[in-house]
Amino acid sequence: MAKSMKIAFTNGGIVPKGVLAKPEAKDKQVAAHEPVSVDEAYGQSLIADRLAYEYDPKAAPKPAANAAADAEARAFEIIKAAKDKADQIVADAGDKAKKIAEEAEAGAKTVADNADAKAAEIVAEAEKKAKDMTAPDDSKQD
Numbered sequence: 001m002a003k004s005m006k007i008a009f010t011n012g013g014i015v016p017k018g019v020l021a022k023p024e025a026k027d028k029q030v031a032a033h034e035p036v037s038v039d040e041a042y043g044q045s046l047i048a049d050r051l052a053y054e055y056d057p058k059a060a061p062k063p064a065a066n067a068a069a070d071a072e073a074r075a076f077e078i079i080k081a082a083k084d085k086a087d088q089i090v091a092d093a094g095d096k097a098k099k100i101a102e103e104a105e106a107g108a109k110t111v112a113d114n115a116d117a118k119a120a121e122i123v124a125e126a127e128k129k130a131k132d133m134t135a136p137d138d139s140k141q142d
Contacts, residue, residue: 004021004040005044006035006036006037006054008035008052009031009032012030012031020038035057
């Protein structure tokens with residue numbers, strides 16, 4: 001085989017067994033960004049067609065396992081932030097409900113106090129009328 005080079009497909013691909021740097025019994029299927037050694041002429045043609053790029057281990061994308069771990073960590077951050085926000089909303093709602101209950105209680109106390117005062121006024125007026133009705137009339141006494 002002529003000179004070889006390492007390439008990686010941008011979206012995965014199948015490398016014919018005849019152009020692989022190491023002889024294999026059948027064509028090799030490779031995943032996206034997975035490095036594979038091929039005949040230099042074949043690699044250059046794939047690069048020219050923008051189906052692959054020359055593999056550079058220093059510039060290689062993160063392995064999928066790290067990307068998955070990063071995604072999972074980010075998902076947990078989002079979930080935690082959502083939970084914290086929900087907890088804050090619940091706490092705020094509890095505070096608002098407590099304030100409303102206190103205002104309702106104060107309003108009810110005011111109404112009750114006003115009703116007590118009015119009742120006391122009515123009772124006093126009724127007692128006065130009752131006393132006036134039972135008191136002897138001085139004008140009828142001769």
